[in-house]
Amino acid sequence: MPGIVETLKSYVIRRRYRFRFRVRGRERLCRHEFFYNAFRALSFNGIDGDYAEFGCHNAMTFAMAYHEAVRHKHEARLWAFDSFSGLPAPKDDRDSHPKWVENKMATSLDRFHKRCASQRVPRDAYEVVPGFYEETLPAMSDTDAPDNIALAYVDCDLYSSTMDVFRFLMPRLKHGMIIALDDYFCWSATQISGNRRAMLEMFPENSEWELLPYMQYGWHGLSFVVENKTIADSS
Numbered sequence: 001m002p003g004i005v006e007t008l009k010s011y012v013i014r015r016r017y018r019f020r021f022r023v024r025g026r027e028r029l030c031r032h033e034f035f036y037n038a039f040r041a042l043s044f045n046g047i048d049g050d051y052a053e054f055g056c057h058n059a060m061t062f063a064m065a066y067h068e069a070v071r072h073k074h075e076a077r078l079w080a081f082d083s084f085s086g087l088p089a090p091k092d093d094r095d096s097h098p099k100w101v102e103n104k105m106a107t108s109l110d111r112f113h114k115r116c117a118s119q120r121v122p123r124d125a126y127e128v129v130p131g132f133y134e135e136t137l138p139a140m141s142d143t144d145a146p147d148n149i150a151l152a153y154v155d156c157d158l159y160s161s162t163m164d165v166f167r168f169l170m171p172r173l174k175h176g177m178i179i180a181l182d183d184y185f186c187w188s189a190t191q192i193s194g195n196r197r198a199m200l201e202m203f204p205e206n207s208e209w210e211l212l213p214y215m216q217y218g219w220h221g222l223s224f225v226v227e228n229k230t231i232a233d234s235s
C-alpha cells in the first residue's frame, strides 16, 4: 500500500500532467481554428497557392494545414522549411528570449516524415527544405518554387530567423495571401517580440505592402492579410 506521501505525490503529478495536457490541448485548438478560418477565407476569396511553413518541429501545425487545405478543396503543395536540428544559436541580443535556446525543438527529418505519416499527411503532398534559413533561403532564386504562396506560416521564434524568412518572402508577396506569425506575442523583459521587430523593419510605412491584422490565435499568434497598397488605394 502506498503511504500518504506517495499518494499525495502521485496526485500532484497527475494534476500537473492534466493541467499541461489542457494547456497544450487549448493551444492546439486555437491553431486549428486559425487554419480552418484561413483556408476558408482563402477558398472563399479565390486566393490560390501553396502552403509554406517556416518552423515545422514535430509537424503539428503542418498536419493541421494539410487537413484544412483538403477540407476546403484548396489545392496546395505544402513546403516544410526547417533545420531539422532545432533552433540556431542566437545571432545577437535581438534573438535573446528565456525560452529560445540553441538546439531546442530538434526534430530529425526522419522523425518529421514519421510524424507526417502518423497524422495522415501523404509523402507526395509536401516538399522539405532542410537546413538553416541563412543557408537554404538565400540559395533559392526569387522565381524558385514555391513562387505562388497563399499561406505562409512563420513559426521559427527568433528575430533573425524571421528576418531570413521575410527576405525570402518579399519577392513572393501577393495581394490576398495570408502570413501567420506564431510568435507575434512572444516578447521578453528587455525585448519587443522578434516577429514584431522583424515585421516593423521589413514593412515600414512607405512599403508597397500593408499587413492587415486578420486573426489573433491563442495568446501568442497573430496573422495578417497582405494588401498591395496600390490595389487597396484604388478600391
Ligand SMILES: C[S@@+](CC[C@H](N)C(=O)[O-])C[C@H]1O[C@@H](n2cnc3c(N)ncnc32)[C@H](O)[C@@H]1O
Residues within 6 Å of the ligand: 054, 055, 056, 057, 058, 059, 060, 061, 062, 081, 082, 083, 084, 085, 086, 087, 088, 104, 105, 106, 107, 131, 132, 133, 134, 155, 156, 157, 158, 160, 161, 164
Ligand atoms: C516552435 S518550433 C515549430 C513548431 C511547429 N510548427 C509544430 O507545430 O510542431 C520552431 C522550429 O523552428 C525551427 N527554426 C527556427 N529558426 C530556424 C532557422 N534559422 N533555420 C531553420 N529552422 C529554424 C526549429 O528547428 C524548430 O523546429
